[in-house]
Amino acid sequence: MPRSREPHAAVVLLDTREHTPDHEHATHLKLVERLAHLLGIAHVQPEQPPVATDHYYYVPTETLIEPQRYQPLGIQGERDLFGGMVSHPxxxxxxxxxxxxxxxxxxxxxxxxxxxxxxxxxxxxxxxxxxxxxxxxxxxxxxxxxxxxxxxxxxxxxxxxxxxxxxxxxxxxxxxxxxxxxxxxxxxxxxLEDVETFSVGQVRVAGLTCSYHGSQRLTHDHQGTEVYGGSDLVVVRGDYHALLQLPLEDTVRLAVNQAMAYEHAAEQHFPGFFASRRNYDIARGLDPHNHLRSGVLEQSWRLGGASSAEILALQAFADDPALQRVNASSHEVFGMPELPADATLFYQGNDSELGHFSKYARIREHDHSE
Known part of the structure; x- marks a missing residue:
């Protein structure tokens, strides 16, 4: 029997980067805990090396490259990780x-x-x-x-x-x-000028699939630089076609369709590609001739800024089989604010690189309508 079909023993963080900031490492460990709860299995600390006889569910910090390098760990398909795999850098x-x-x-x-x-x-x-x-x-x-x-x-x-x-x-x-x-x-x-950035994505974990559209928020760091401040997502149970059943504005519908076309091309032309976490940034803005342009900027087949919101949405769907849609959001705040009552905290502390910093996610507006 292929190892990818064996039950996973536990969820483990797979940090493949040379350096991971304090706040990101702490957040990743919280996401591992949440995924373990969703999968109904244990989680182990990354300091504990994987045992050859155990089959783990991995949470990589980056898109994994070259499938043959990770097959000895049992990573053979999207059921084995929260993230993705490609064959070339x-x-x-x-x-x-x-x-x-x-x-x-x-x-x-x-x-x-x-x-x-x-x-x-x-x-x-x-x-x-x-x-x-x-x-x-x-x-x-x-x-x-x-x-x-x-x-x-x-x-x-x-x-x-x-x-x-x-x-x-x-x-x-x-x-x-x-x-x-x-x-x-x-x-x-x-x-492009006057740019609006849309997020479109899909996550597939524990037999659940949810898809979303949303937008990103900006905030200012302690030096006053404008940086990513979180994402606001509308998440539905099901695939992209379920997402397209919503009464979407034309600009959002175009963004979803462009993300789908981009993903389909990747599936067609990148041998060895698979992913359980898929996120796409789509920009809409004015070109130098003042014409509106829209296109996919990039993909994320790994943990991202919206992953805390994605995993809370998955858990909400797992807890309530009748639930069809939720609004989920991730938040990155410079400082130590008082958190909303419904916030799930992923990090709050004095990061060695960023200073006082907080990361949390929220779930709101549950919708049970078909």
Missing amino acids: YMATKAISHPLLANGSFPPGWTDAFAQQASDALLKGYTVFSKDDARRAAQLLLPEGAVRIKPVQATAGRGQQVIEQLEQLEPLLADMDEQALALWGLVLEEN
């Missing part, structure tokens, strides 16, 4: 959201078929894997307006720069490592 990043230049360099496993199939769900731009290709891409895009330069491994918009002239690209390229660029890539994308 670039597939785990926003690099997939744009095609290559003609005759552009590319890493092992690259396929143009994904961007071709998902083209209606993408913004205008290119993914490059060399500095020369970055210059060529900028020359093609800049005549149409400002260009956003996006390091593919950065999250929450960090490290992004907007250029209006080709000379502005050189200082950015000077700081980039050629080998890292060749492996992971860099995105150059049309810059």
